[in-house]
Amino acid sequence: MSQPVLTATKSEQAFAKAEKVIAGGVNSPVRACKSVGATPIFIDRADGPYLHDIDGKSYIDYVGSWGPMILGHSHPRVLEALEHAIQHGTSYGAPSIGEVDLAELVCRLVPSMEMVRMVCSGTEACMSAIRLARAYTKRKMVIKFDGCYHGHADSFLVRAGSGLATLGIASSPGVPEEISKLTLSLPYNDLEAVKKAFEKFPQEIACIIVEPIVGNSGLILPKEGYLAGLRELATKYGALLILDEVMTGFRVSAGGAQKLYNITPDLTCLGKIIGGGLPVGAYGGRKEIMEMIAPLGPVYQAGTLAGNPLSMAAGLAQLKSLSPSGTYEKLEFLTKRLADGLIACQSKTKVPFQVVSVCGMISVFFTDKPVVDLESAMTSNTERFGKFWRKMIDSGTYWPPSQFESAFISLVHSNRDIDETISAFEQAVSQLD
Numbered sequence: 001m002s003q004p005v006l007t008a009t010k011s012e013q014a015f016a017k018a019e020k021v022i023a024g025g026v027n028s029p030v031r032a033c034k035s036v037g038a039t040p041i042f043i044d045r046a047d048g049p050y051l052h053d054i055d056g057k058s059y060i061d062y063v064g065s066w067g068p069m070i071l072g073h074s075h076p077r078v079l080e081a082l083e084h085a086i087q088h089g090t091s092y093g094a095p096s097i098g099e100v101d102l103a104e105l106v107c108r109l110v111p112s113m114e115m116v117r118m119v120c121s122g123t124e125a126c127m128s129a130i131r132l133a134r135a136y137t138k139r140k141m142v143i144k145f146d147g148c149y150h151g152h153a154d155s156f157l158v159r160a161g162s163g164l165a166t167l168g169i170a171s172s173p174g175v176p177e178e179i180s181k182l183t184l185s186l187p188y189n190d191l192e193a194v195k196k197a198f199e200k201f202p203q204e205i206a207c208i209i210v211e212p213i214v215g216n217s218g219l220i221l222p223k224e225g226y227l228a229g230l231r232e233l234a235t236k237y238g239a240l241l242i243l244d245e246v247m248t249g250f251r252v253s254a255g256g257a258q259k260l261y262n263i264t265p266d267l268t269c270l271g272k273i274i275g276g277g278l279p280v281g282a283y284g285g286r287k288e289i290m291e292m293i294a295p296l297g298p299v300y301q302a303g304t305l306a307g308n309p310l311s312m313a314a315g316l317a318q319l320k321s322l323s324p325s326g327t328y329e330k331l332e333f334l335t336k337r338l339a340d341g342l343i344a345c346q347s348k349t350k351v352p353f354q355v356v357s358v359c360g361m362i363s364v365f366f367t368d369k370p371v372v373d374l375e376s377a378m379t380s381n382t383e384r385f386g387k388f389w390r391k392m393i394d395s396g397t398y399w400p401p402s403q404f405e406s407a408f409i410s411l412v413h414s415n416r417d418i419d420e421t422i423s424a425f426e427q428a429v430s431q432l433d
């Protein structure tokens with residue numbers, strides 16, 4: 001910023017240094033905080049629901065590393081598992097028991113996943129899943145939905161929500177038109193649009209890939225019957241249904257959104273929570289489809305660090321810690337407490353806003369329109385959101401720095417943390433115009 005270097009915060013100084021050697025100063029675009037008119041806050045450490053920055057300021061965290069930290073930061077069981085694992089080395093490039101243990105647990109908790117493959121990111125999981133769907137169906141086209149994000153593989157960068165919506169980018173240069181043309185991006189929550197696409201290309205569509213609950217345009221819930229309708233259409237036209245549960249897996253319920261809505265996909269993508277904060281992704285589904293992957297079949301997919309022992313250990317410890325009964329009821333209770341508190345603040349301001357929530361996730365959109373798809377999300381006043389965000393930061397609340405990202409609640413946010421956030425929110429929105 002314009003301050004002289006001597007009065008700059010440590011974060012500002014670090015960002016100035018970072019900008020010289022890292023493109024944009026960050027390793028993932030939304031972290032740059034551009035759309036909220038701020039420079040990034042550099043984090044020194046995190047514990048429980050709190051982040052501590054390098055200037056010594058602390059925040060109640062609602063980003064949770066964008067989803068993985070459902071148990072809060074530095075959870076003792078996760079750290080202990082990592083400490084144990086690291087004594088055995090960091091990577092082998094040969095099988096280890098942790099991979100099997102995590103695969104078994106994932107397949108048990110998500111019954112539609114009869115077999116699974118571990119990869120290193122959600123991007124890789126989604127990219128591999130559509131390759132497999134194309135191979136299995138011998139078709140080329142993919143249906144996705146406006147505002148859904150499935151990682152940054154070429155086929156997905158068509159109206160892809162969050163990072164791109166934040167920066168006002170519709171699609172990405174560098175993706176050949178020949179590839180974009182194979183991706184049909186349709187409005188979310190609109191079954192008729194999907195029906196029309198299948199009628200137009202009955203033999204060409206390999207799969208529908210969807211975030212069953214959209215978290216990457218801000219939070220958007222599926223209308224009643226929407227997901228069941230997608231399942232029905234995919235089956236009718238011989239296409240596969242891929243649920244991208246990288247964000248919702250083990251967050252909205254122990255079995256993800258597919259359990260919540262009782263939908264059986266052909267393939268599922270996972271990531272975030274299953275790595276306990278380490279790099280991870282996974283995709284899996286029906287055995288006969290998964291058996292097409294090399295070395296059993298001809299579909300190639302590999303990874304030097306896939307099934308990394310540290311990621312497996314952290315993920316396994318995190319999933320096991322989520323298993324006691326009452327876990328998701330507690331998360332739902334905390335989410336509802338926050339959502340109800342925020343909704344009640346509407347009487348304190350003339351500025352209209354929408355609150356959308358589901359177990360462990362919440363969004364506030366500064367619009368007077370109900371948000372059901374990307375188009376309605378885009379009616380939000382992003383300048384107002386930026387002001388709101390900066391006020392929240394000043395009060396020690398680290399809300400996602402984008403109108404088009406969901407916020408995440410962890411199991412260690414206390415009632416007091418939530419109530420403090422509601423007060424901060426009330427103050428912030430009452431000062432908006």
Ligand SMILES: *Cc1c(COP(=O)(O)O)cnc(C)c1O
Nearest residue numbers: 121122123149150151244246247
């Ligand atoms: C985060 C996310 C991805 C991408 O995962 P990365 O690990 O960032 O590559 C894919 N799909 C959804 C729904 C996500 O939320």
